[in-house]
Amino acid sequence: MTDASQQLTERPSETEKIPPKRQVRDAVLSILWVVCATLFLLGVLEGIARFHEIWNPPMRVDLGQGFDESVRLFIPDPEDRRFMRVNPDRLVSFQNQRFRRIKAPGTLRLAALGGSSVNYLQYEFSRLPEQLLPALNGTYNSLETLNCGGLSYGSHRLVLIAREVLQYDLDLLMIYSGHNEFEELQQLRLSGIEQVRIQRIFSRSALYRWIRDFQARRAIGQLEADRQRRELAVSVPDASKAWLHVFTPEEISSRMDAYRNNLETMIKMCRDAGVPVVIGTAPSNLYRPNLPGPEGERFEKEVRPLYEAGKWEEGLNLARRILMEASPRHQSSDHENRIIREVAKKWQVPLADVESAVIAREPHGVPGETLFSDHCHLNEKGNRILMETFLPKMIEALTATPEHAVR
Structure with a gap:
C-alpha cells in the first residue's frame, strides 16, 4: 500500500x-x-x-380597521390640548376635523354616525348652521358637527363610535346607516383583530412598513381597476367580481338581527346619556344597482326591459325583490329599511324617511335614475334632499317635550 x-x-x-x-x-x-x-x-x-x-412617508394604517375598542376616533390635539382631533391612524376612513374639548356656551354639538354616505356630507354639514340654528329660536348661536362617517363602516363599528362620542357633551346624534352590513363582515374577517398588538410592534420597523405598504398599494390598484371596470361595464354582473363569499340564509338573518340590535343599542346609549337621536332610512340605487352575478344577470334580463318599456312600478317592485334576495348585497334593501322603521317606531325616535323623499323626487319614482352617483351614494342634489329630510326631524328631536324626547 x-x-x-x-x-x-x-x-x-x-x-x-x-x-x-x-x-x-x-x-x-x-x-x-x-x-x-x-x-x-x-x-x-x-x-x-x-x-x-x-x-x-408610510401610508396611514388603521390597525384593526376600527374593530379595536382601545383605539379612539378622537384624541387630544398635541398642538393645542384645548381641542380634540381625529386620531391620525383613523384619517384613512374619516374626515380630518377637530373640536373644543370643553364646549363653548351657546354651542349646539351634533354627531353624525354612518358610513361613507355620511363621510361625503361634509359640504352639507357646512351649510347646516344657517338652516338649523334659526329654527331653534336663538337657543344656540353656533353649531359644531362631528362627522363620524367612516368609509365602509357598518353598525357594528358605529356602536363603538357612538359609545365614544357620547362622552363629548353632545346635543344631538344623527344615524344614517344601512349599506355596509355585509361589507363590514368581510372586513371583520380581514382585519386581523387578534394580531393587532403584534402588528403594532412590527409597524415600528420601516422595512415592515415598506413591505406592508407595497402590498397595500397592489391591493388598492386592483380595487381601482375593479372600480374602473364597474364604471365601464355595460351589464350589472361585472360590478361584484371582488365579492367571493356567498352568505347563507342563516348568515343573512343573523346579520340583520345584529343590525337591529346595534341600532337599538345606539339609541339606548343615547337615552341613557340624555341625548336626542334622529335616524334615517337609506335609499338604494335600484336603477343601476351593484348586484352579484346571478342576481345581476336576472336584473338585466327581467328588470331593465320593464324600465325601458316604461313599466316603472313593475320594474321597481321586481328590483326590490331581487336586491333583498341577493347574497351578498352591497347596499341597503327593503329589509334594512324595514328594520330602521320598526326600530324608530319602537323607541319613538324621529324618523327621517330619506328613501321616500328620494323616490318622490325621481322622475319615474325609481331611486337611482337621477339622484345617485353609484349604487348607494347620493349625488350632490341627492345629498341636499337627504339633509332637507333630516332637518325637520332634528328640530323635532331638539324641541320635543320631555315625555317624547329620547332621554
Whole structure:
C-alpha cells in the first residue's frame, strides 16, 4: 500500500477523532455567523427603508380597521390640548376635523354616525348652521358637527363610535346607516383583530412598513381597476367580481338581527346619556344597482326591459325583490329599511324617511335614475334632499317635550 492510499484511508478516522466540544463550538459559530449576517442584512435594509421614508412617508394604517375598542376616533390635539382631533391612524376612513374639548356656551354639538354616505356630507354639514340654528329660536348661536362617517363602516363599528362620542357633551346624534352590513363582515374577517398588538410592534420597523405598504398599494390598484371596470361595464354582473363569499340564509338573518340590535343599542346609549337621536332610512340605487352575478344577470334580463318599456312600478317592485334576495348585497334593501322603521317606531325616535323623499323626487319614482352617483351614494342634489329630510326631524328631536324626547 502506498503512502497516498494510506492517507486516504486514514482521513475518515481522523475526522472522527474531532472532540465533541469542538464540533459543538463549530456549530455554534456557524449559527452565530448566519445570525449576524442576517441581522446585518436586515439592518442595512432597515436603514434603506428609513431613508426611503424621508421622501416617501408610510401610508396611514388603521390597525384593526376600527374593530379595536382601545383605539379612539378622537384624541387630544398635541398642538393645542384645548381641542380634540381625529386620531391620525383613523384619517384613512374619516374626515380630518377637530373640536373644543370643553364646549363653548351657546354651542349646539351634533354627531353624525354612518358610513361613507355620511363621510361625503361634509359640504352639507357646512351649510347646516344657517338652516338649523334659526329654527331653534336663538337657543344656540353656533353649531359644531362631528362627522363620524367612516368609509365602509357598518353598525357594528358605529356602536363603538357612538359609545365614544357620547362622552363629548353632545346635543344631538344623527344615524344614517344601512349599506355596509355585509361589507363590514368581510372586513371583520380581514382585519386581523387578534394580531393587532403584534402588528403594532412590527409597524415600528420601516422595512415592515415598506413591505406592508407595497402590498397595500397592489391591493388598492386592483380595487381601482375593479372600480374602473364597474364604471365601464355595460351589464350589472361585472360590478361584484371582488365579492367571493356567498352568505347563507342563516348568515343573512343573523346579520340583520345584529343590525337591529346595534341600532337599538345606539339609541339606548343615547337615552341613557340624555341625548336626542334622529335616524334615517337609506335609499338604494335600484336603477343601476351593484348586484352579484346571478342576481345581476336576472336584473338585466327581467328588470331593465320593464324600465325601458316604461313599466316603472313593475320594474321597481321586481328590483326590490331581487336586491333583498341577493347574497351578498352591497347596499341597503327593503329589509334594512324595514328594520330602521320598526326600530324608530319602537323607541319613538324621529324618523327621517330619506328613501321616500328620494323616490318622490325621481322622475319615474325609481331611486337611482337621477339622484345617485353609484349604487348607494347620493349625488350632490341627492345629498341636499337627504339633509332637507333630516332637518325637520332634528328640530323635532331638539324641541320635543320631555315625555317624547329620547332621554
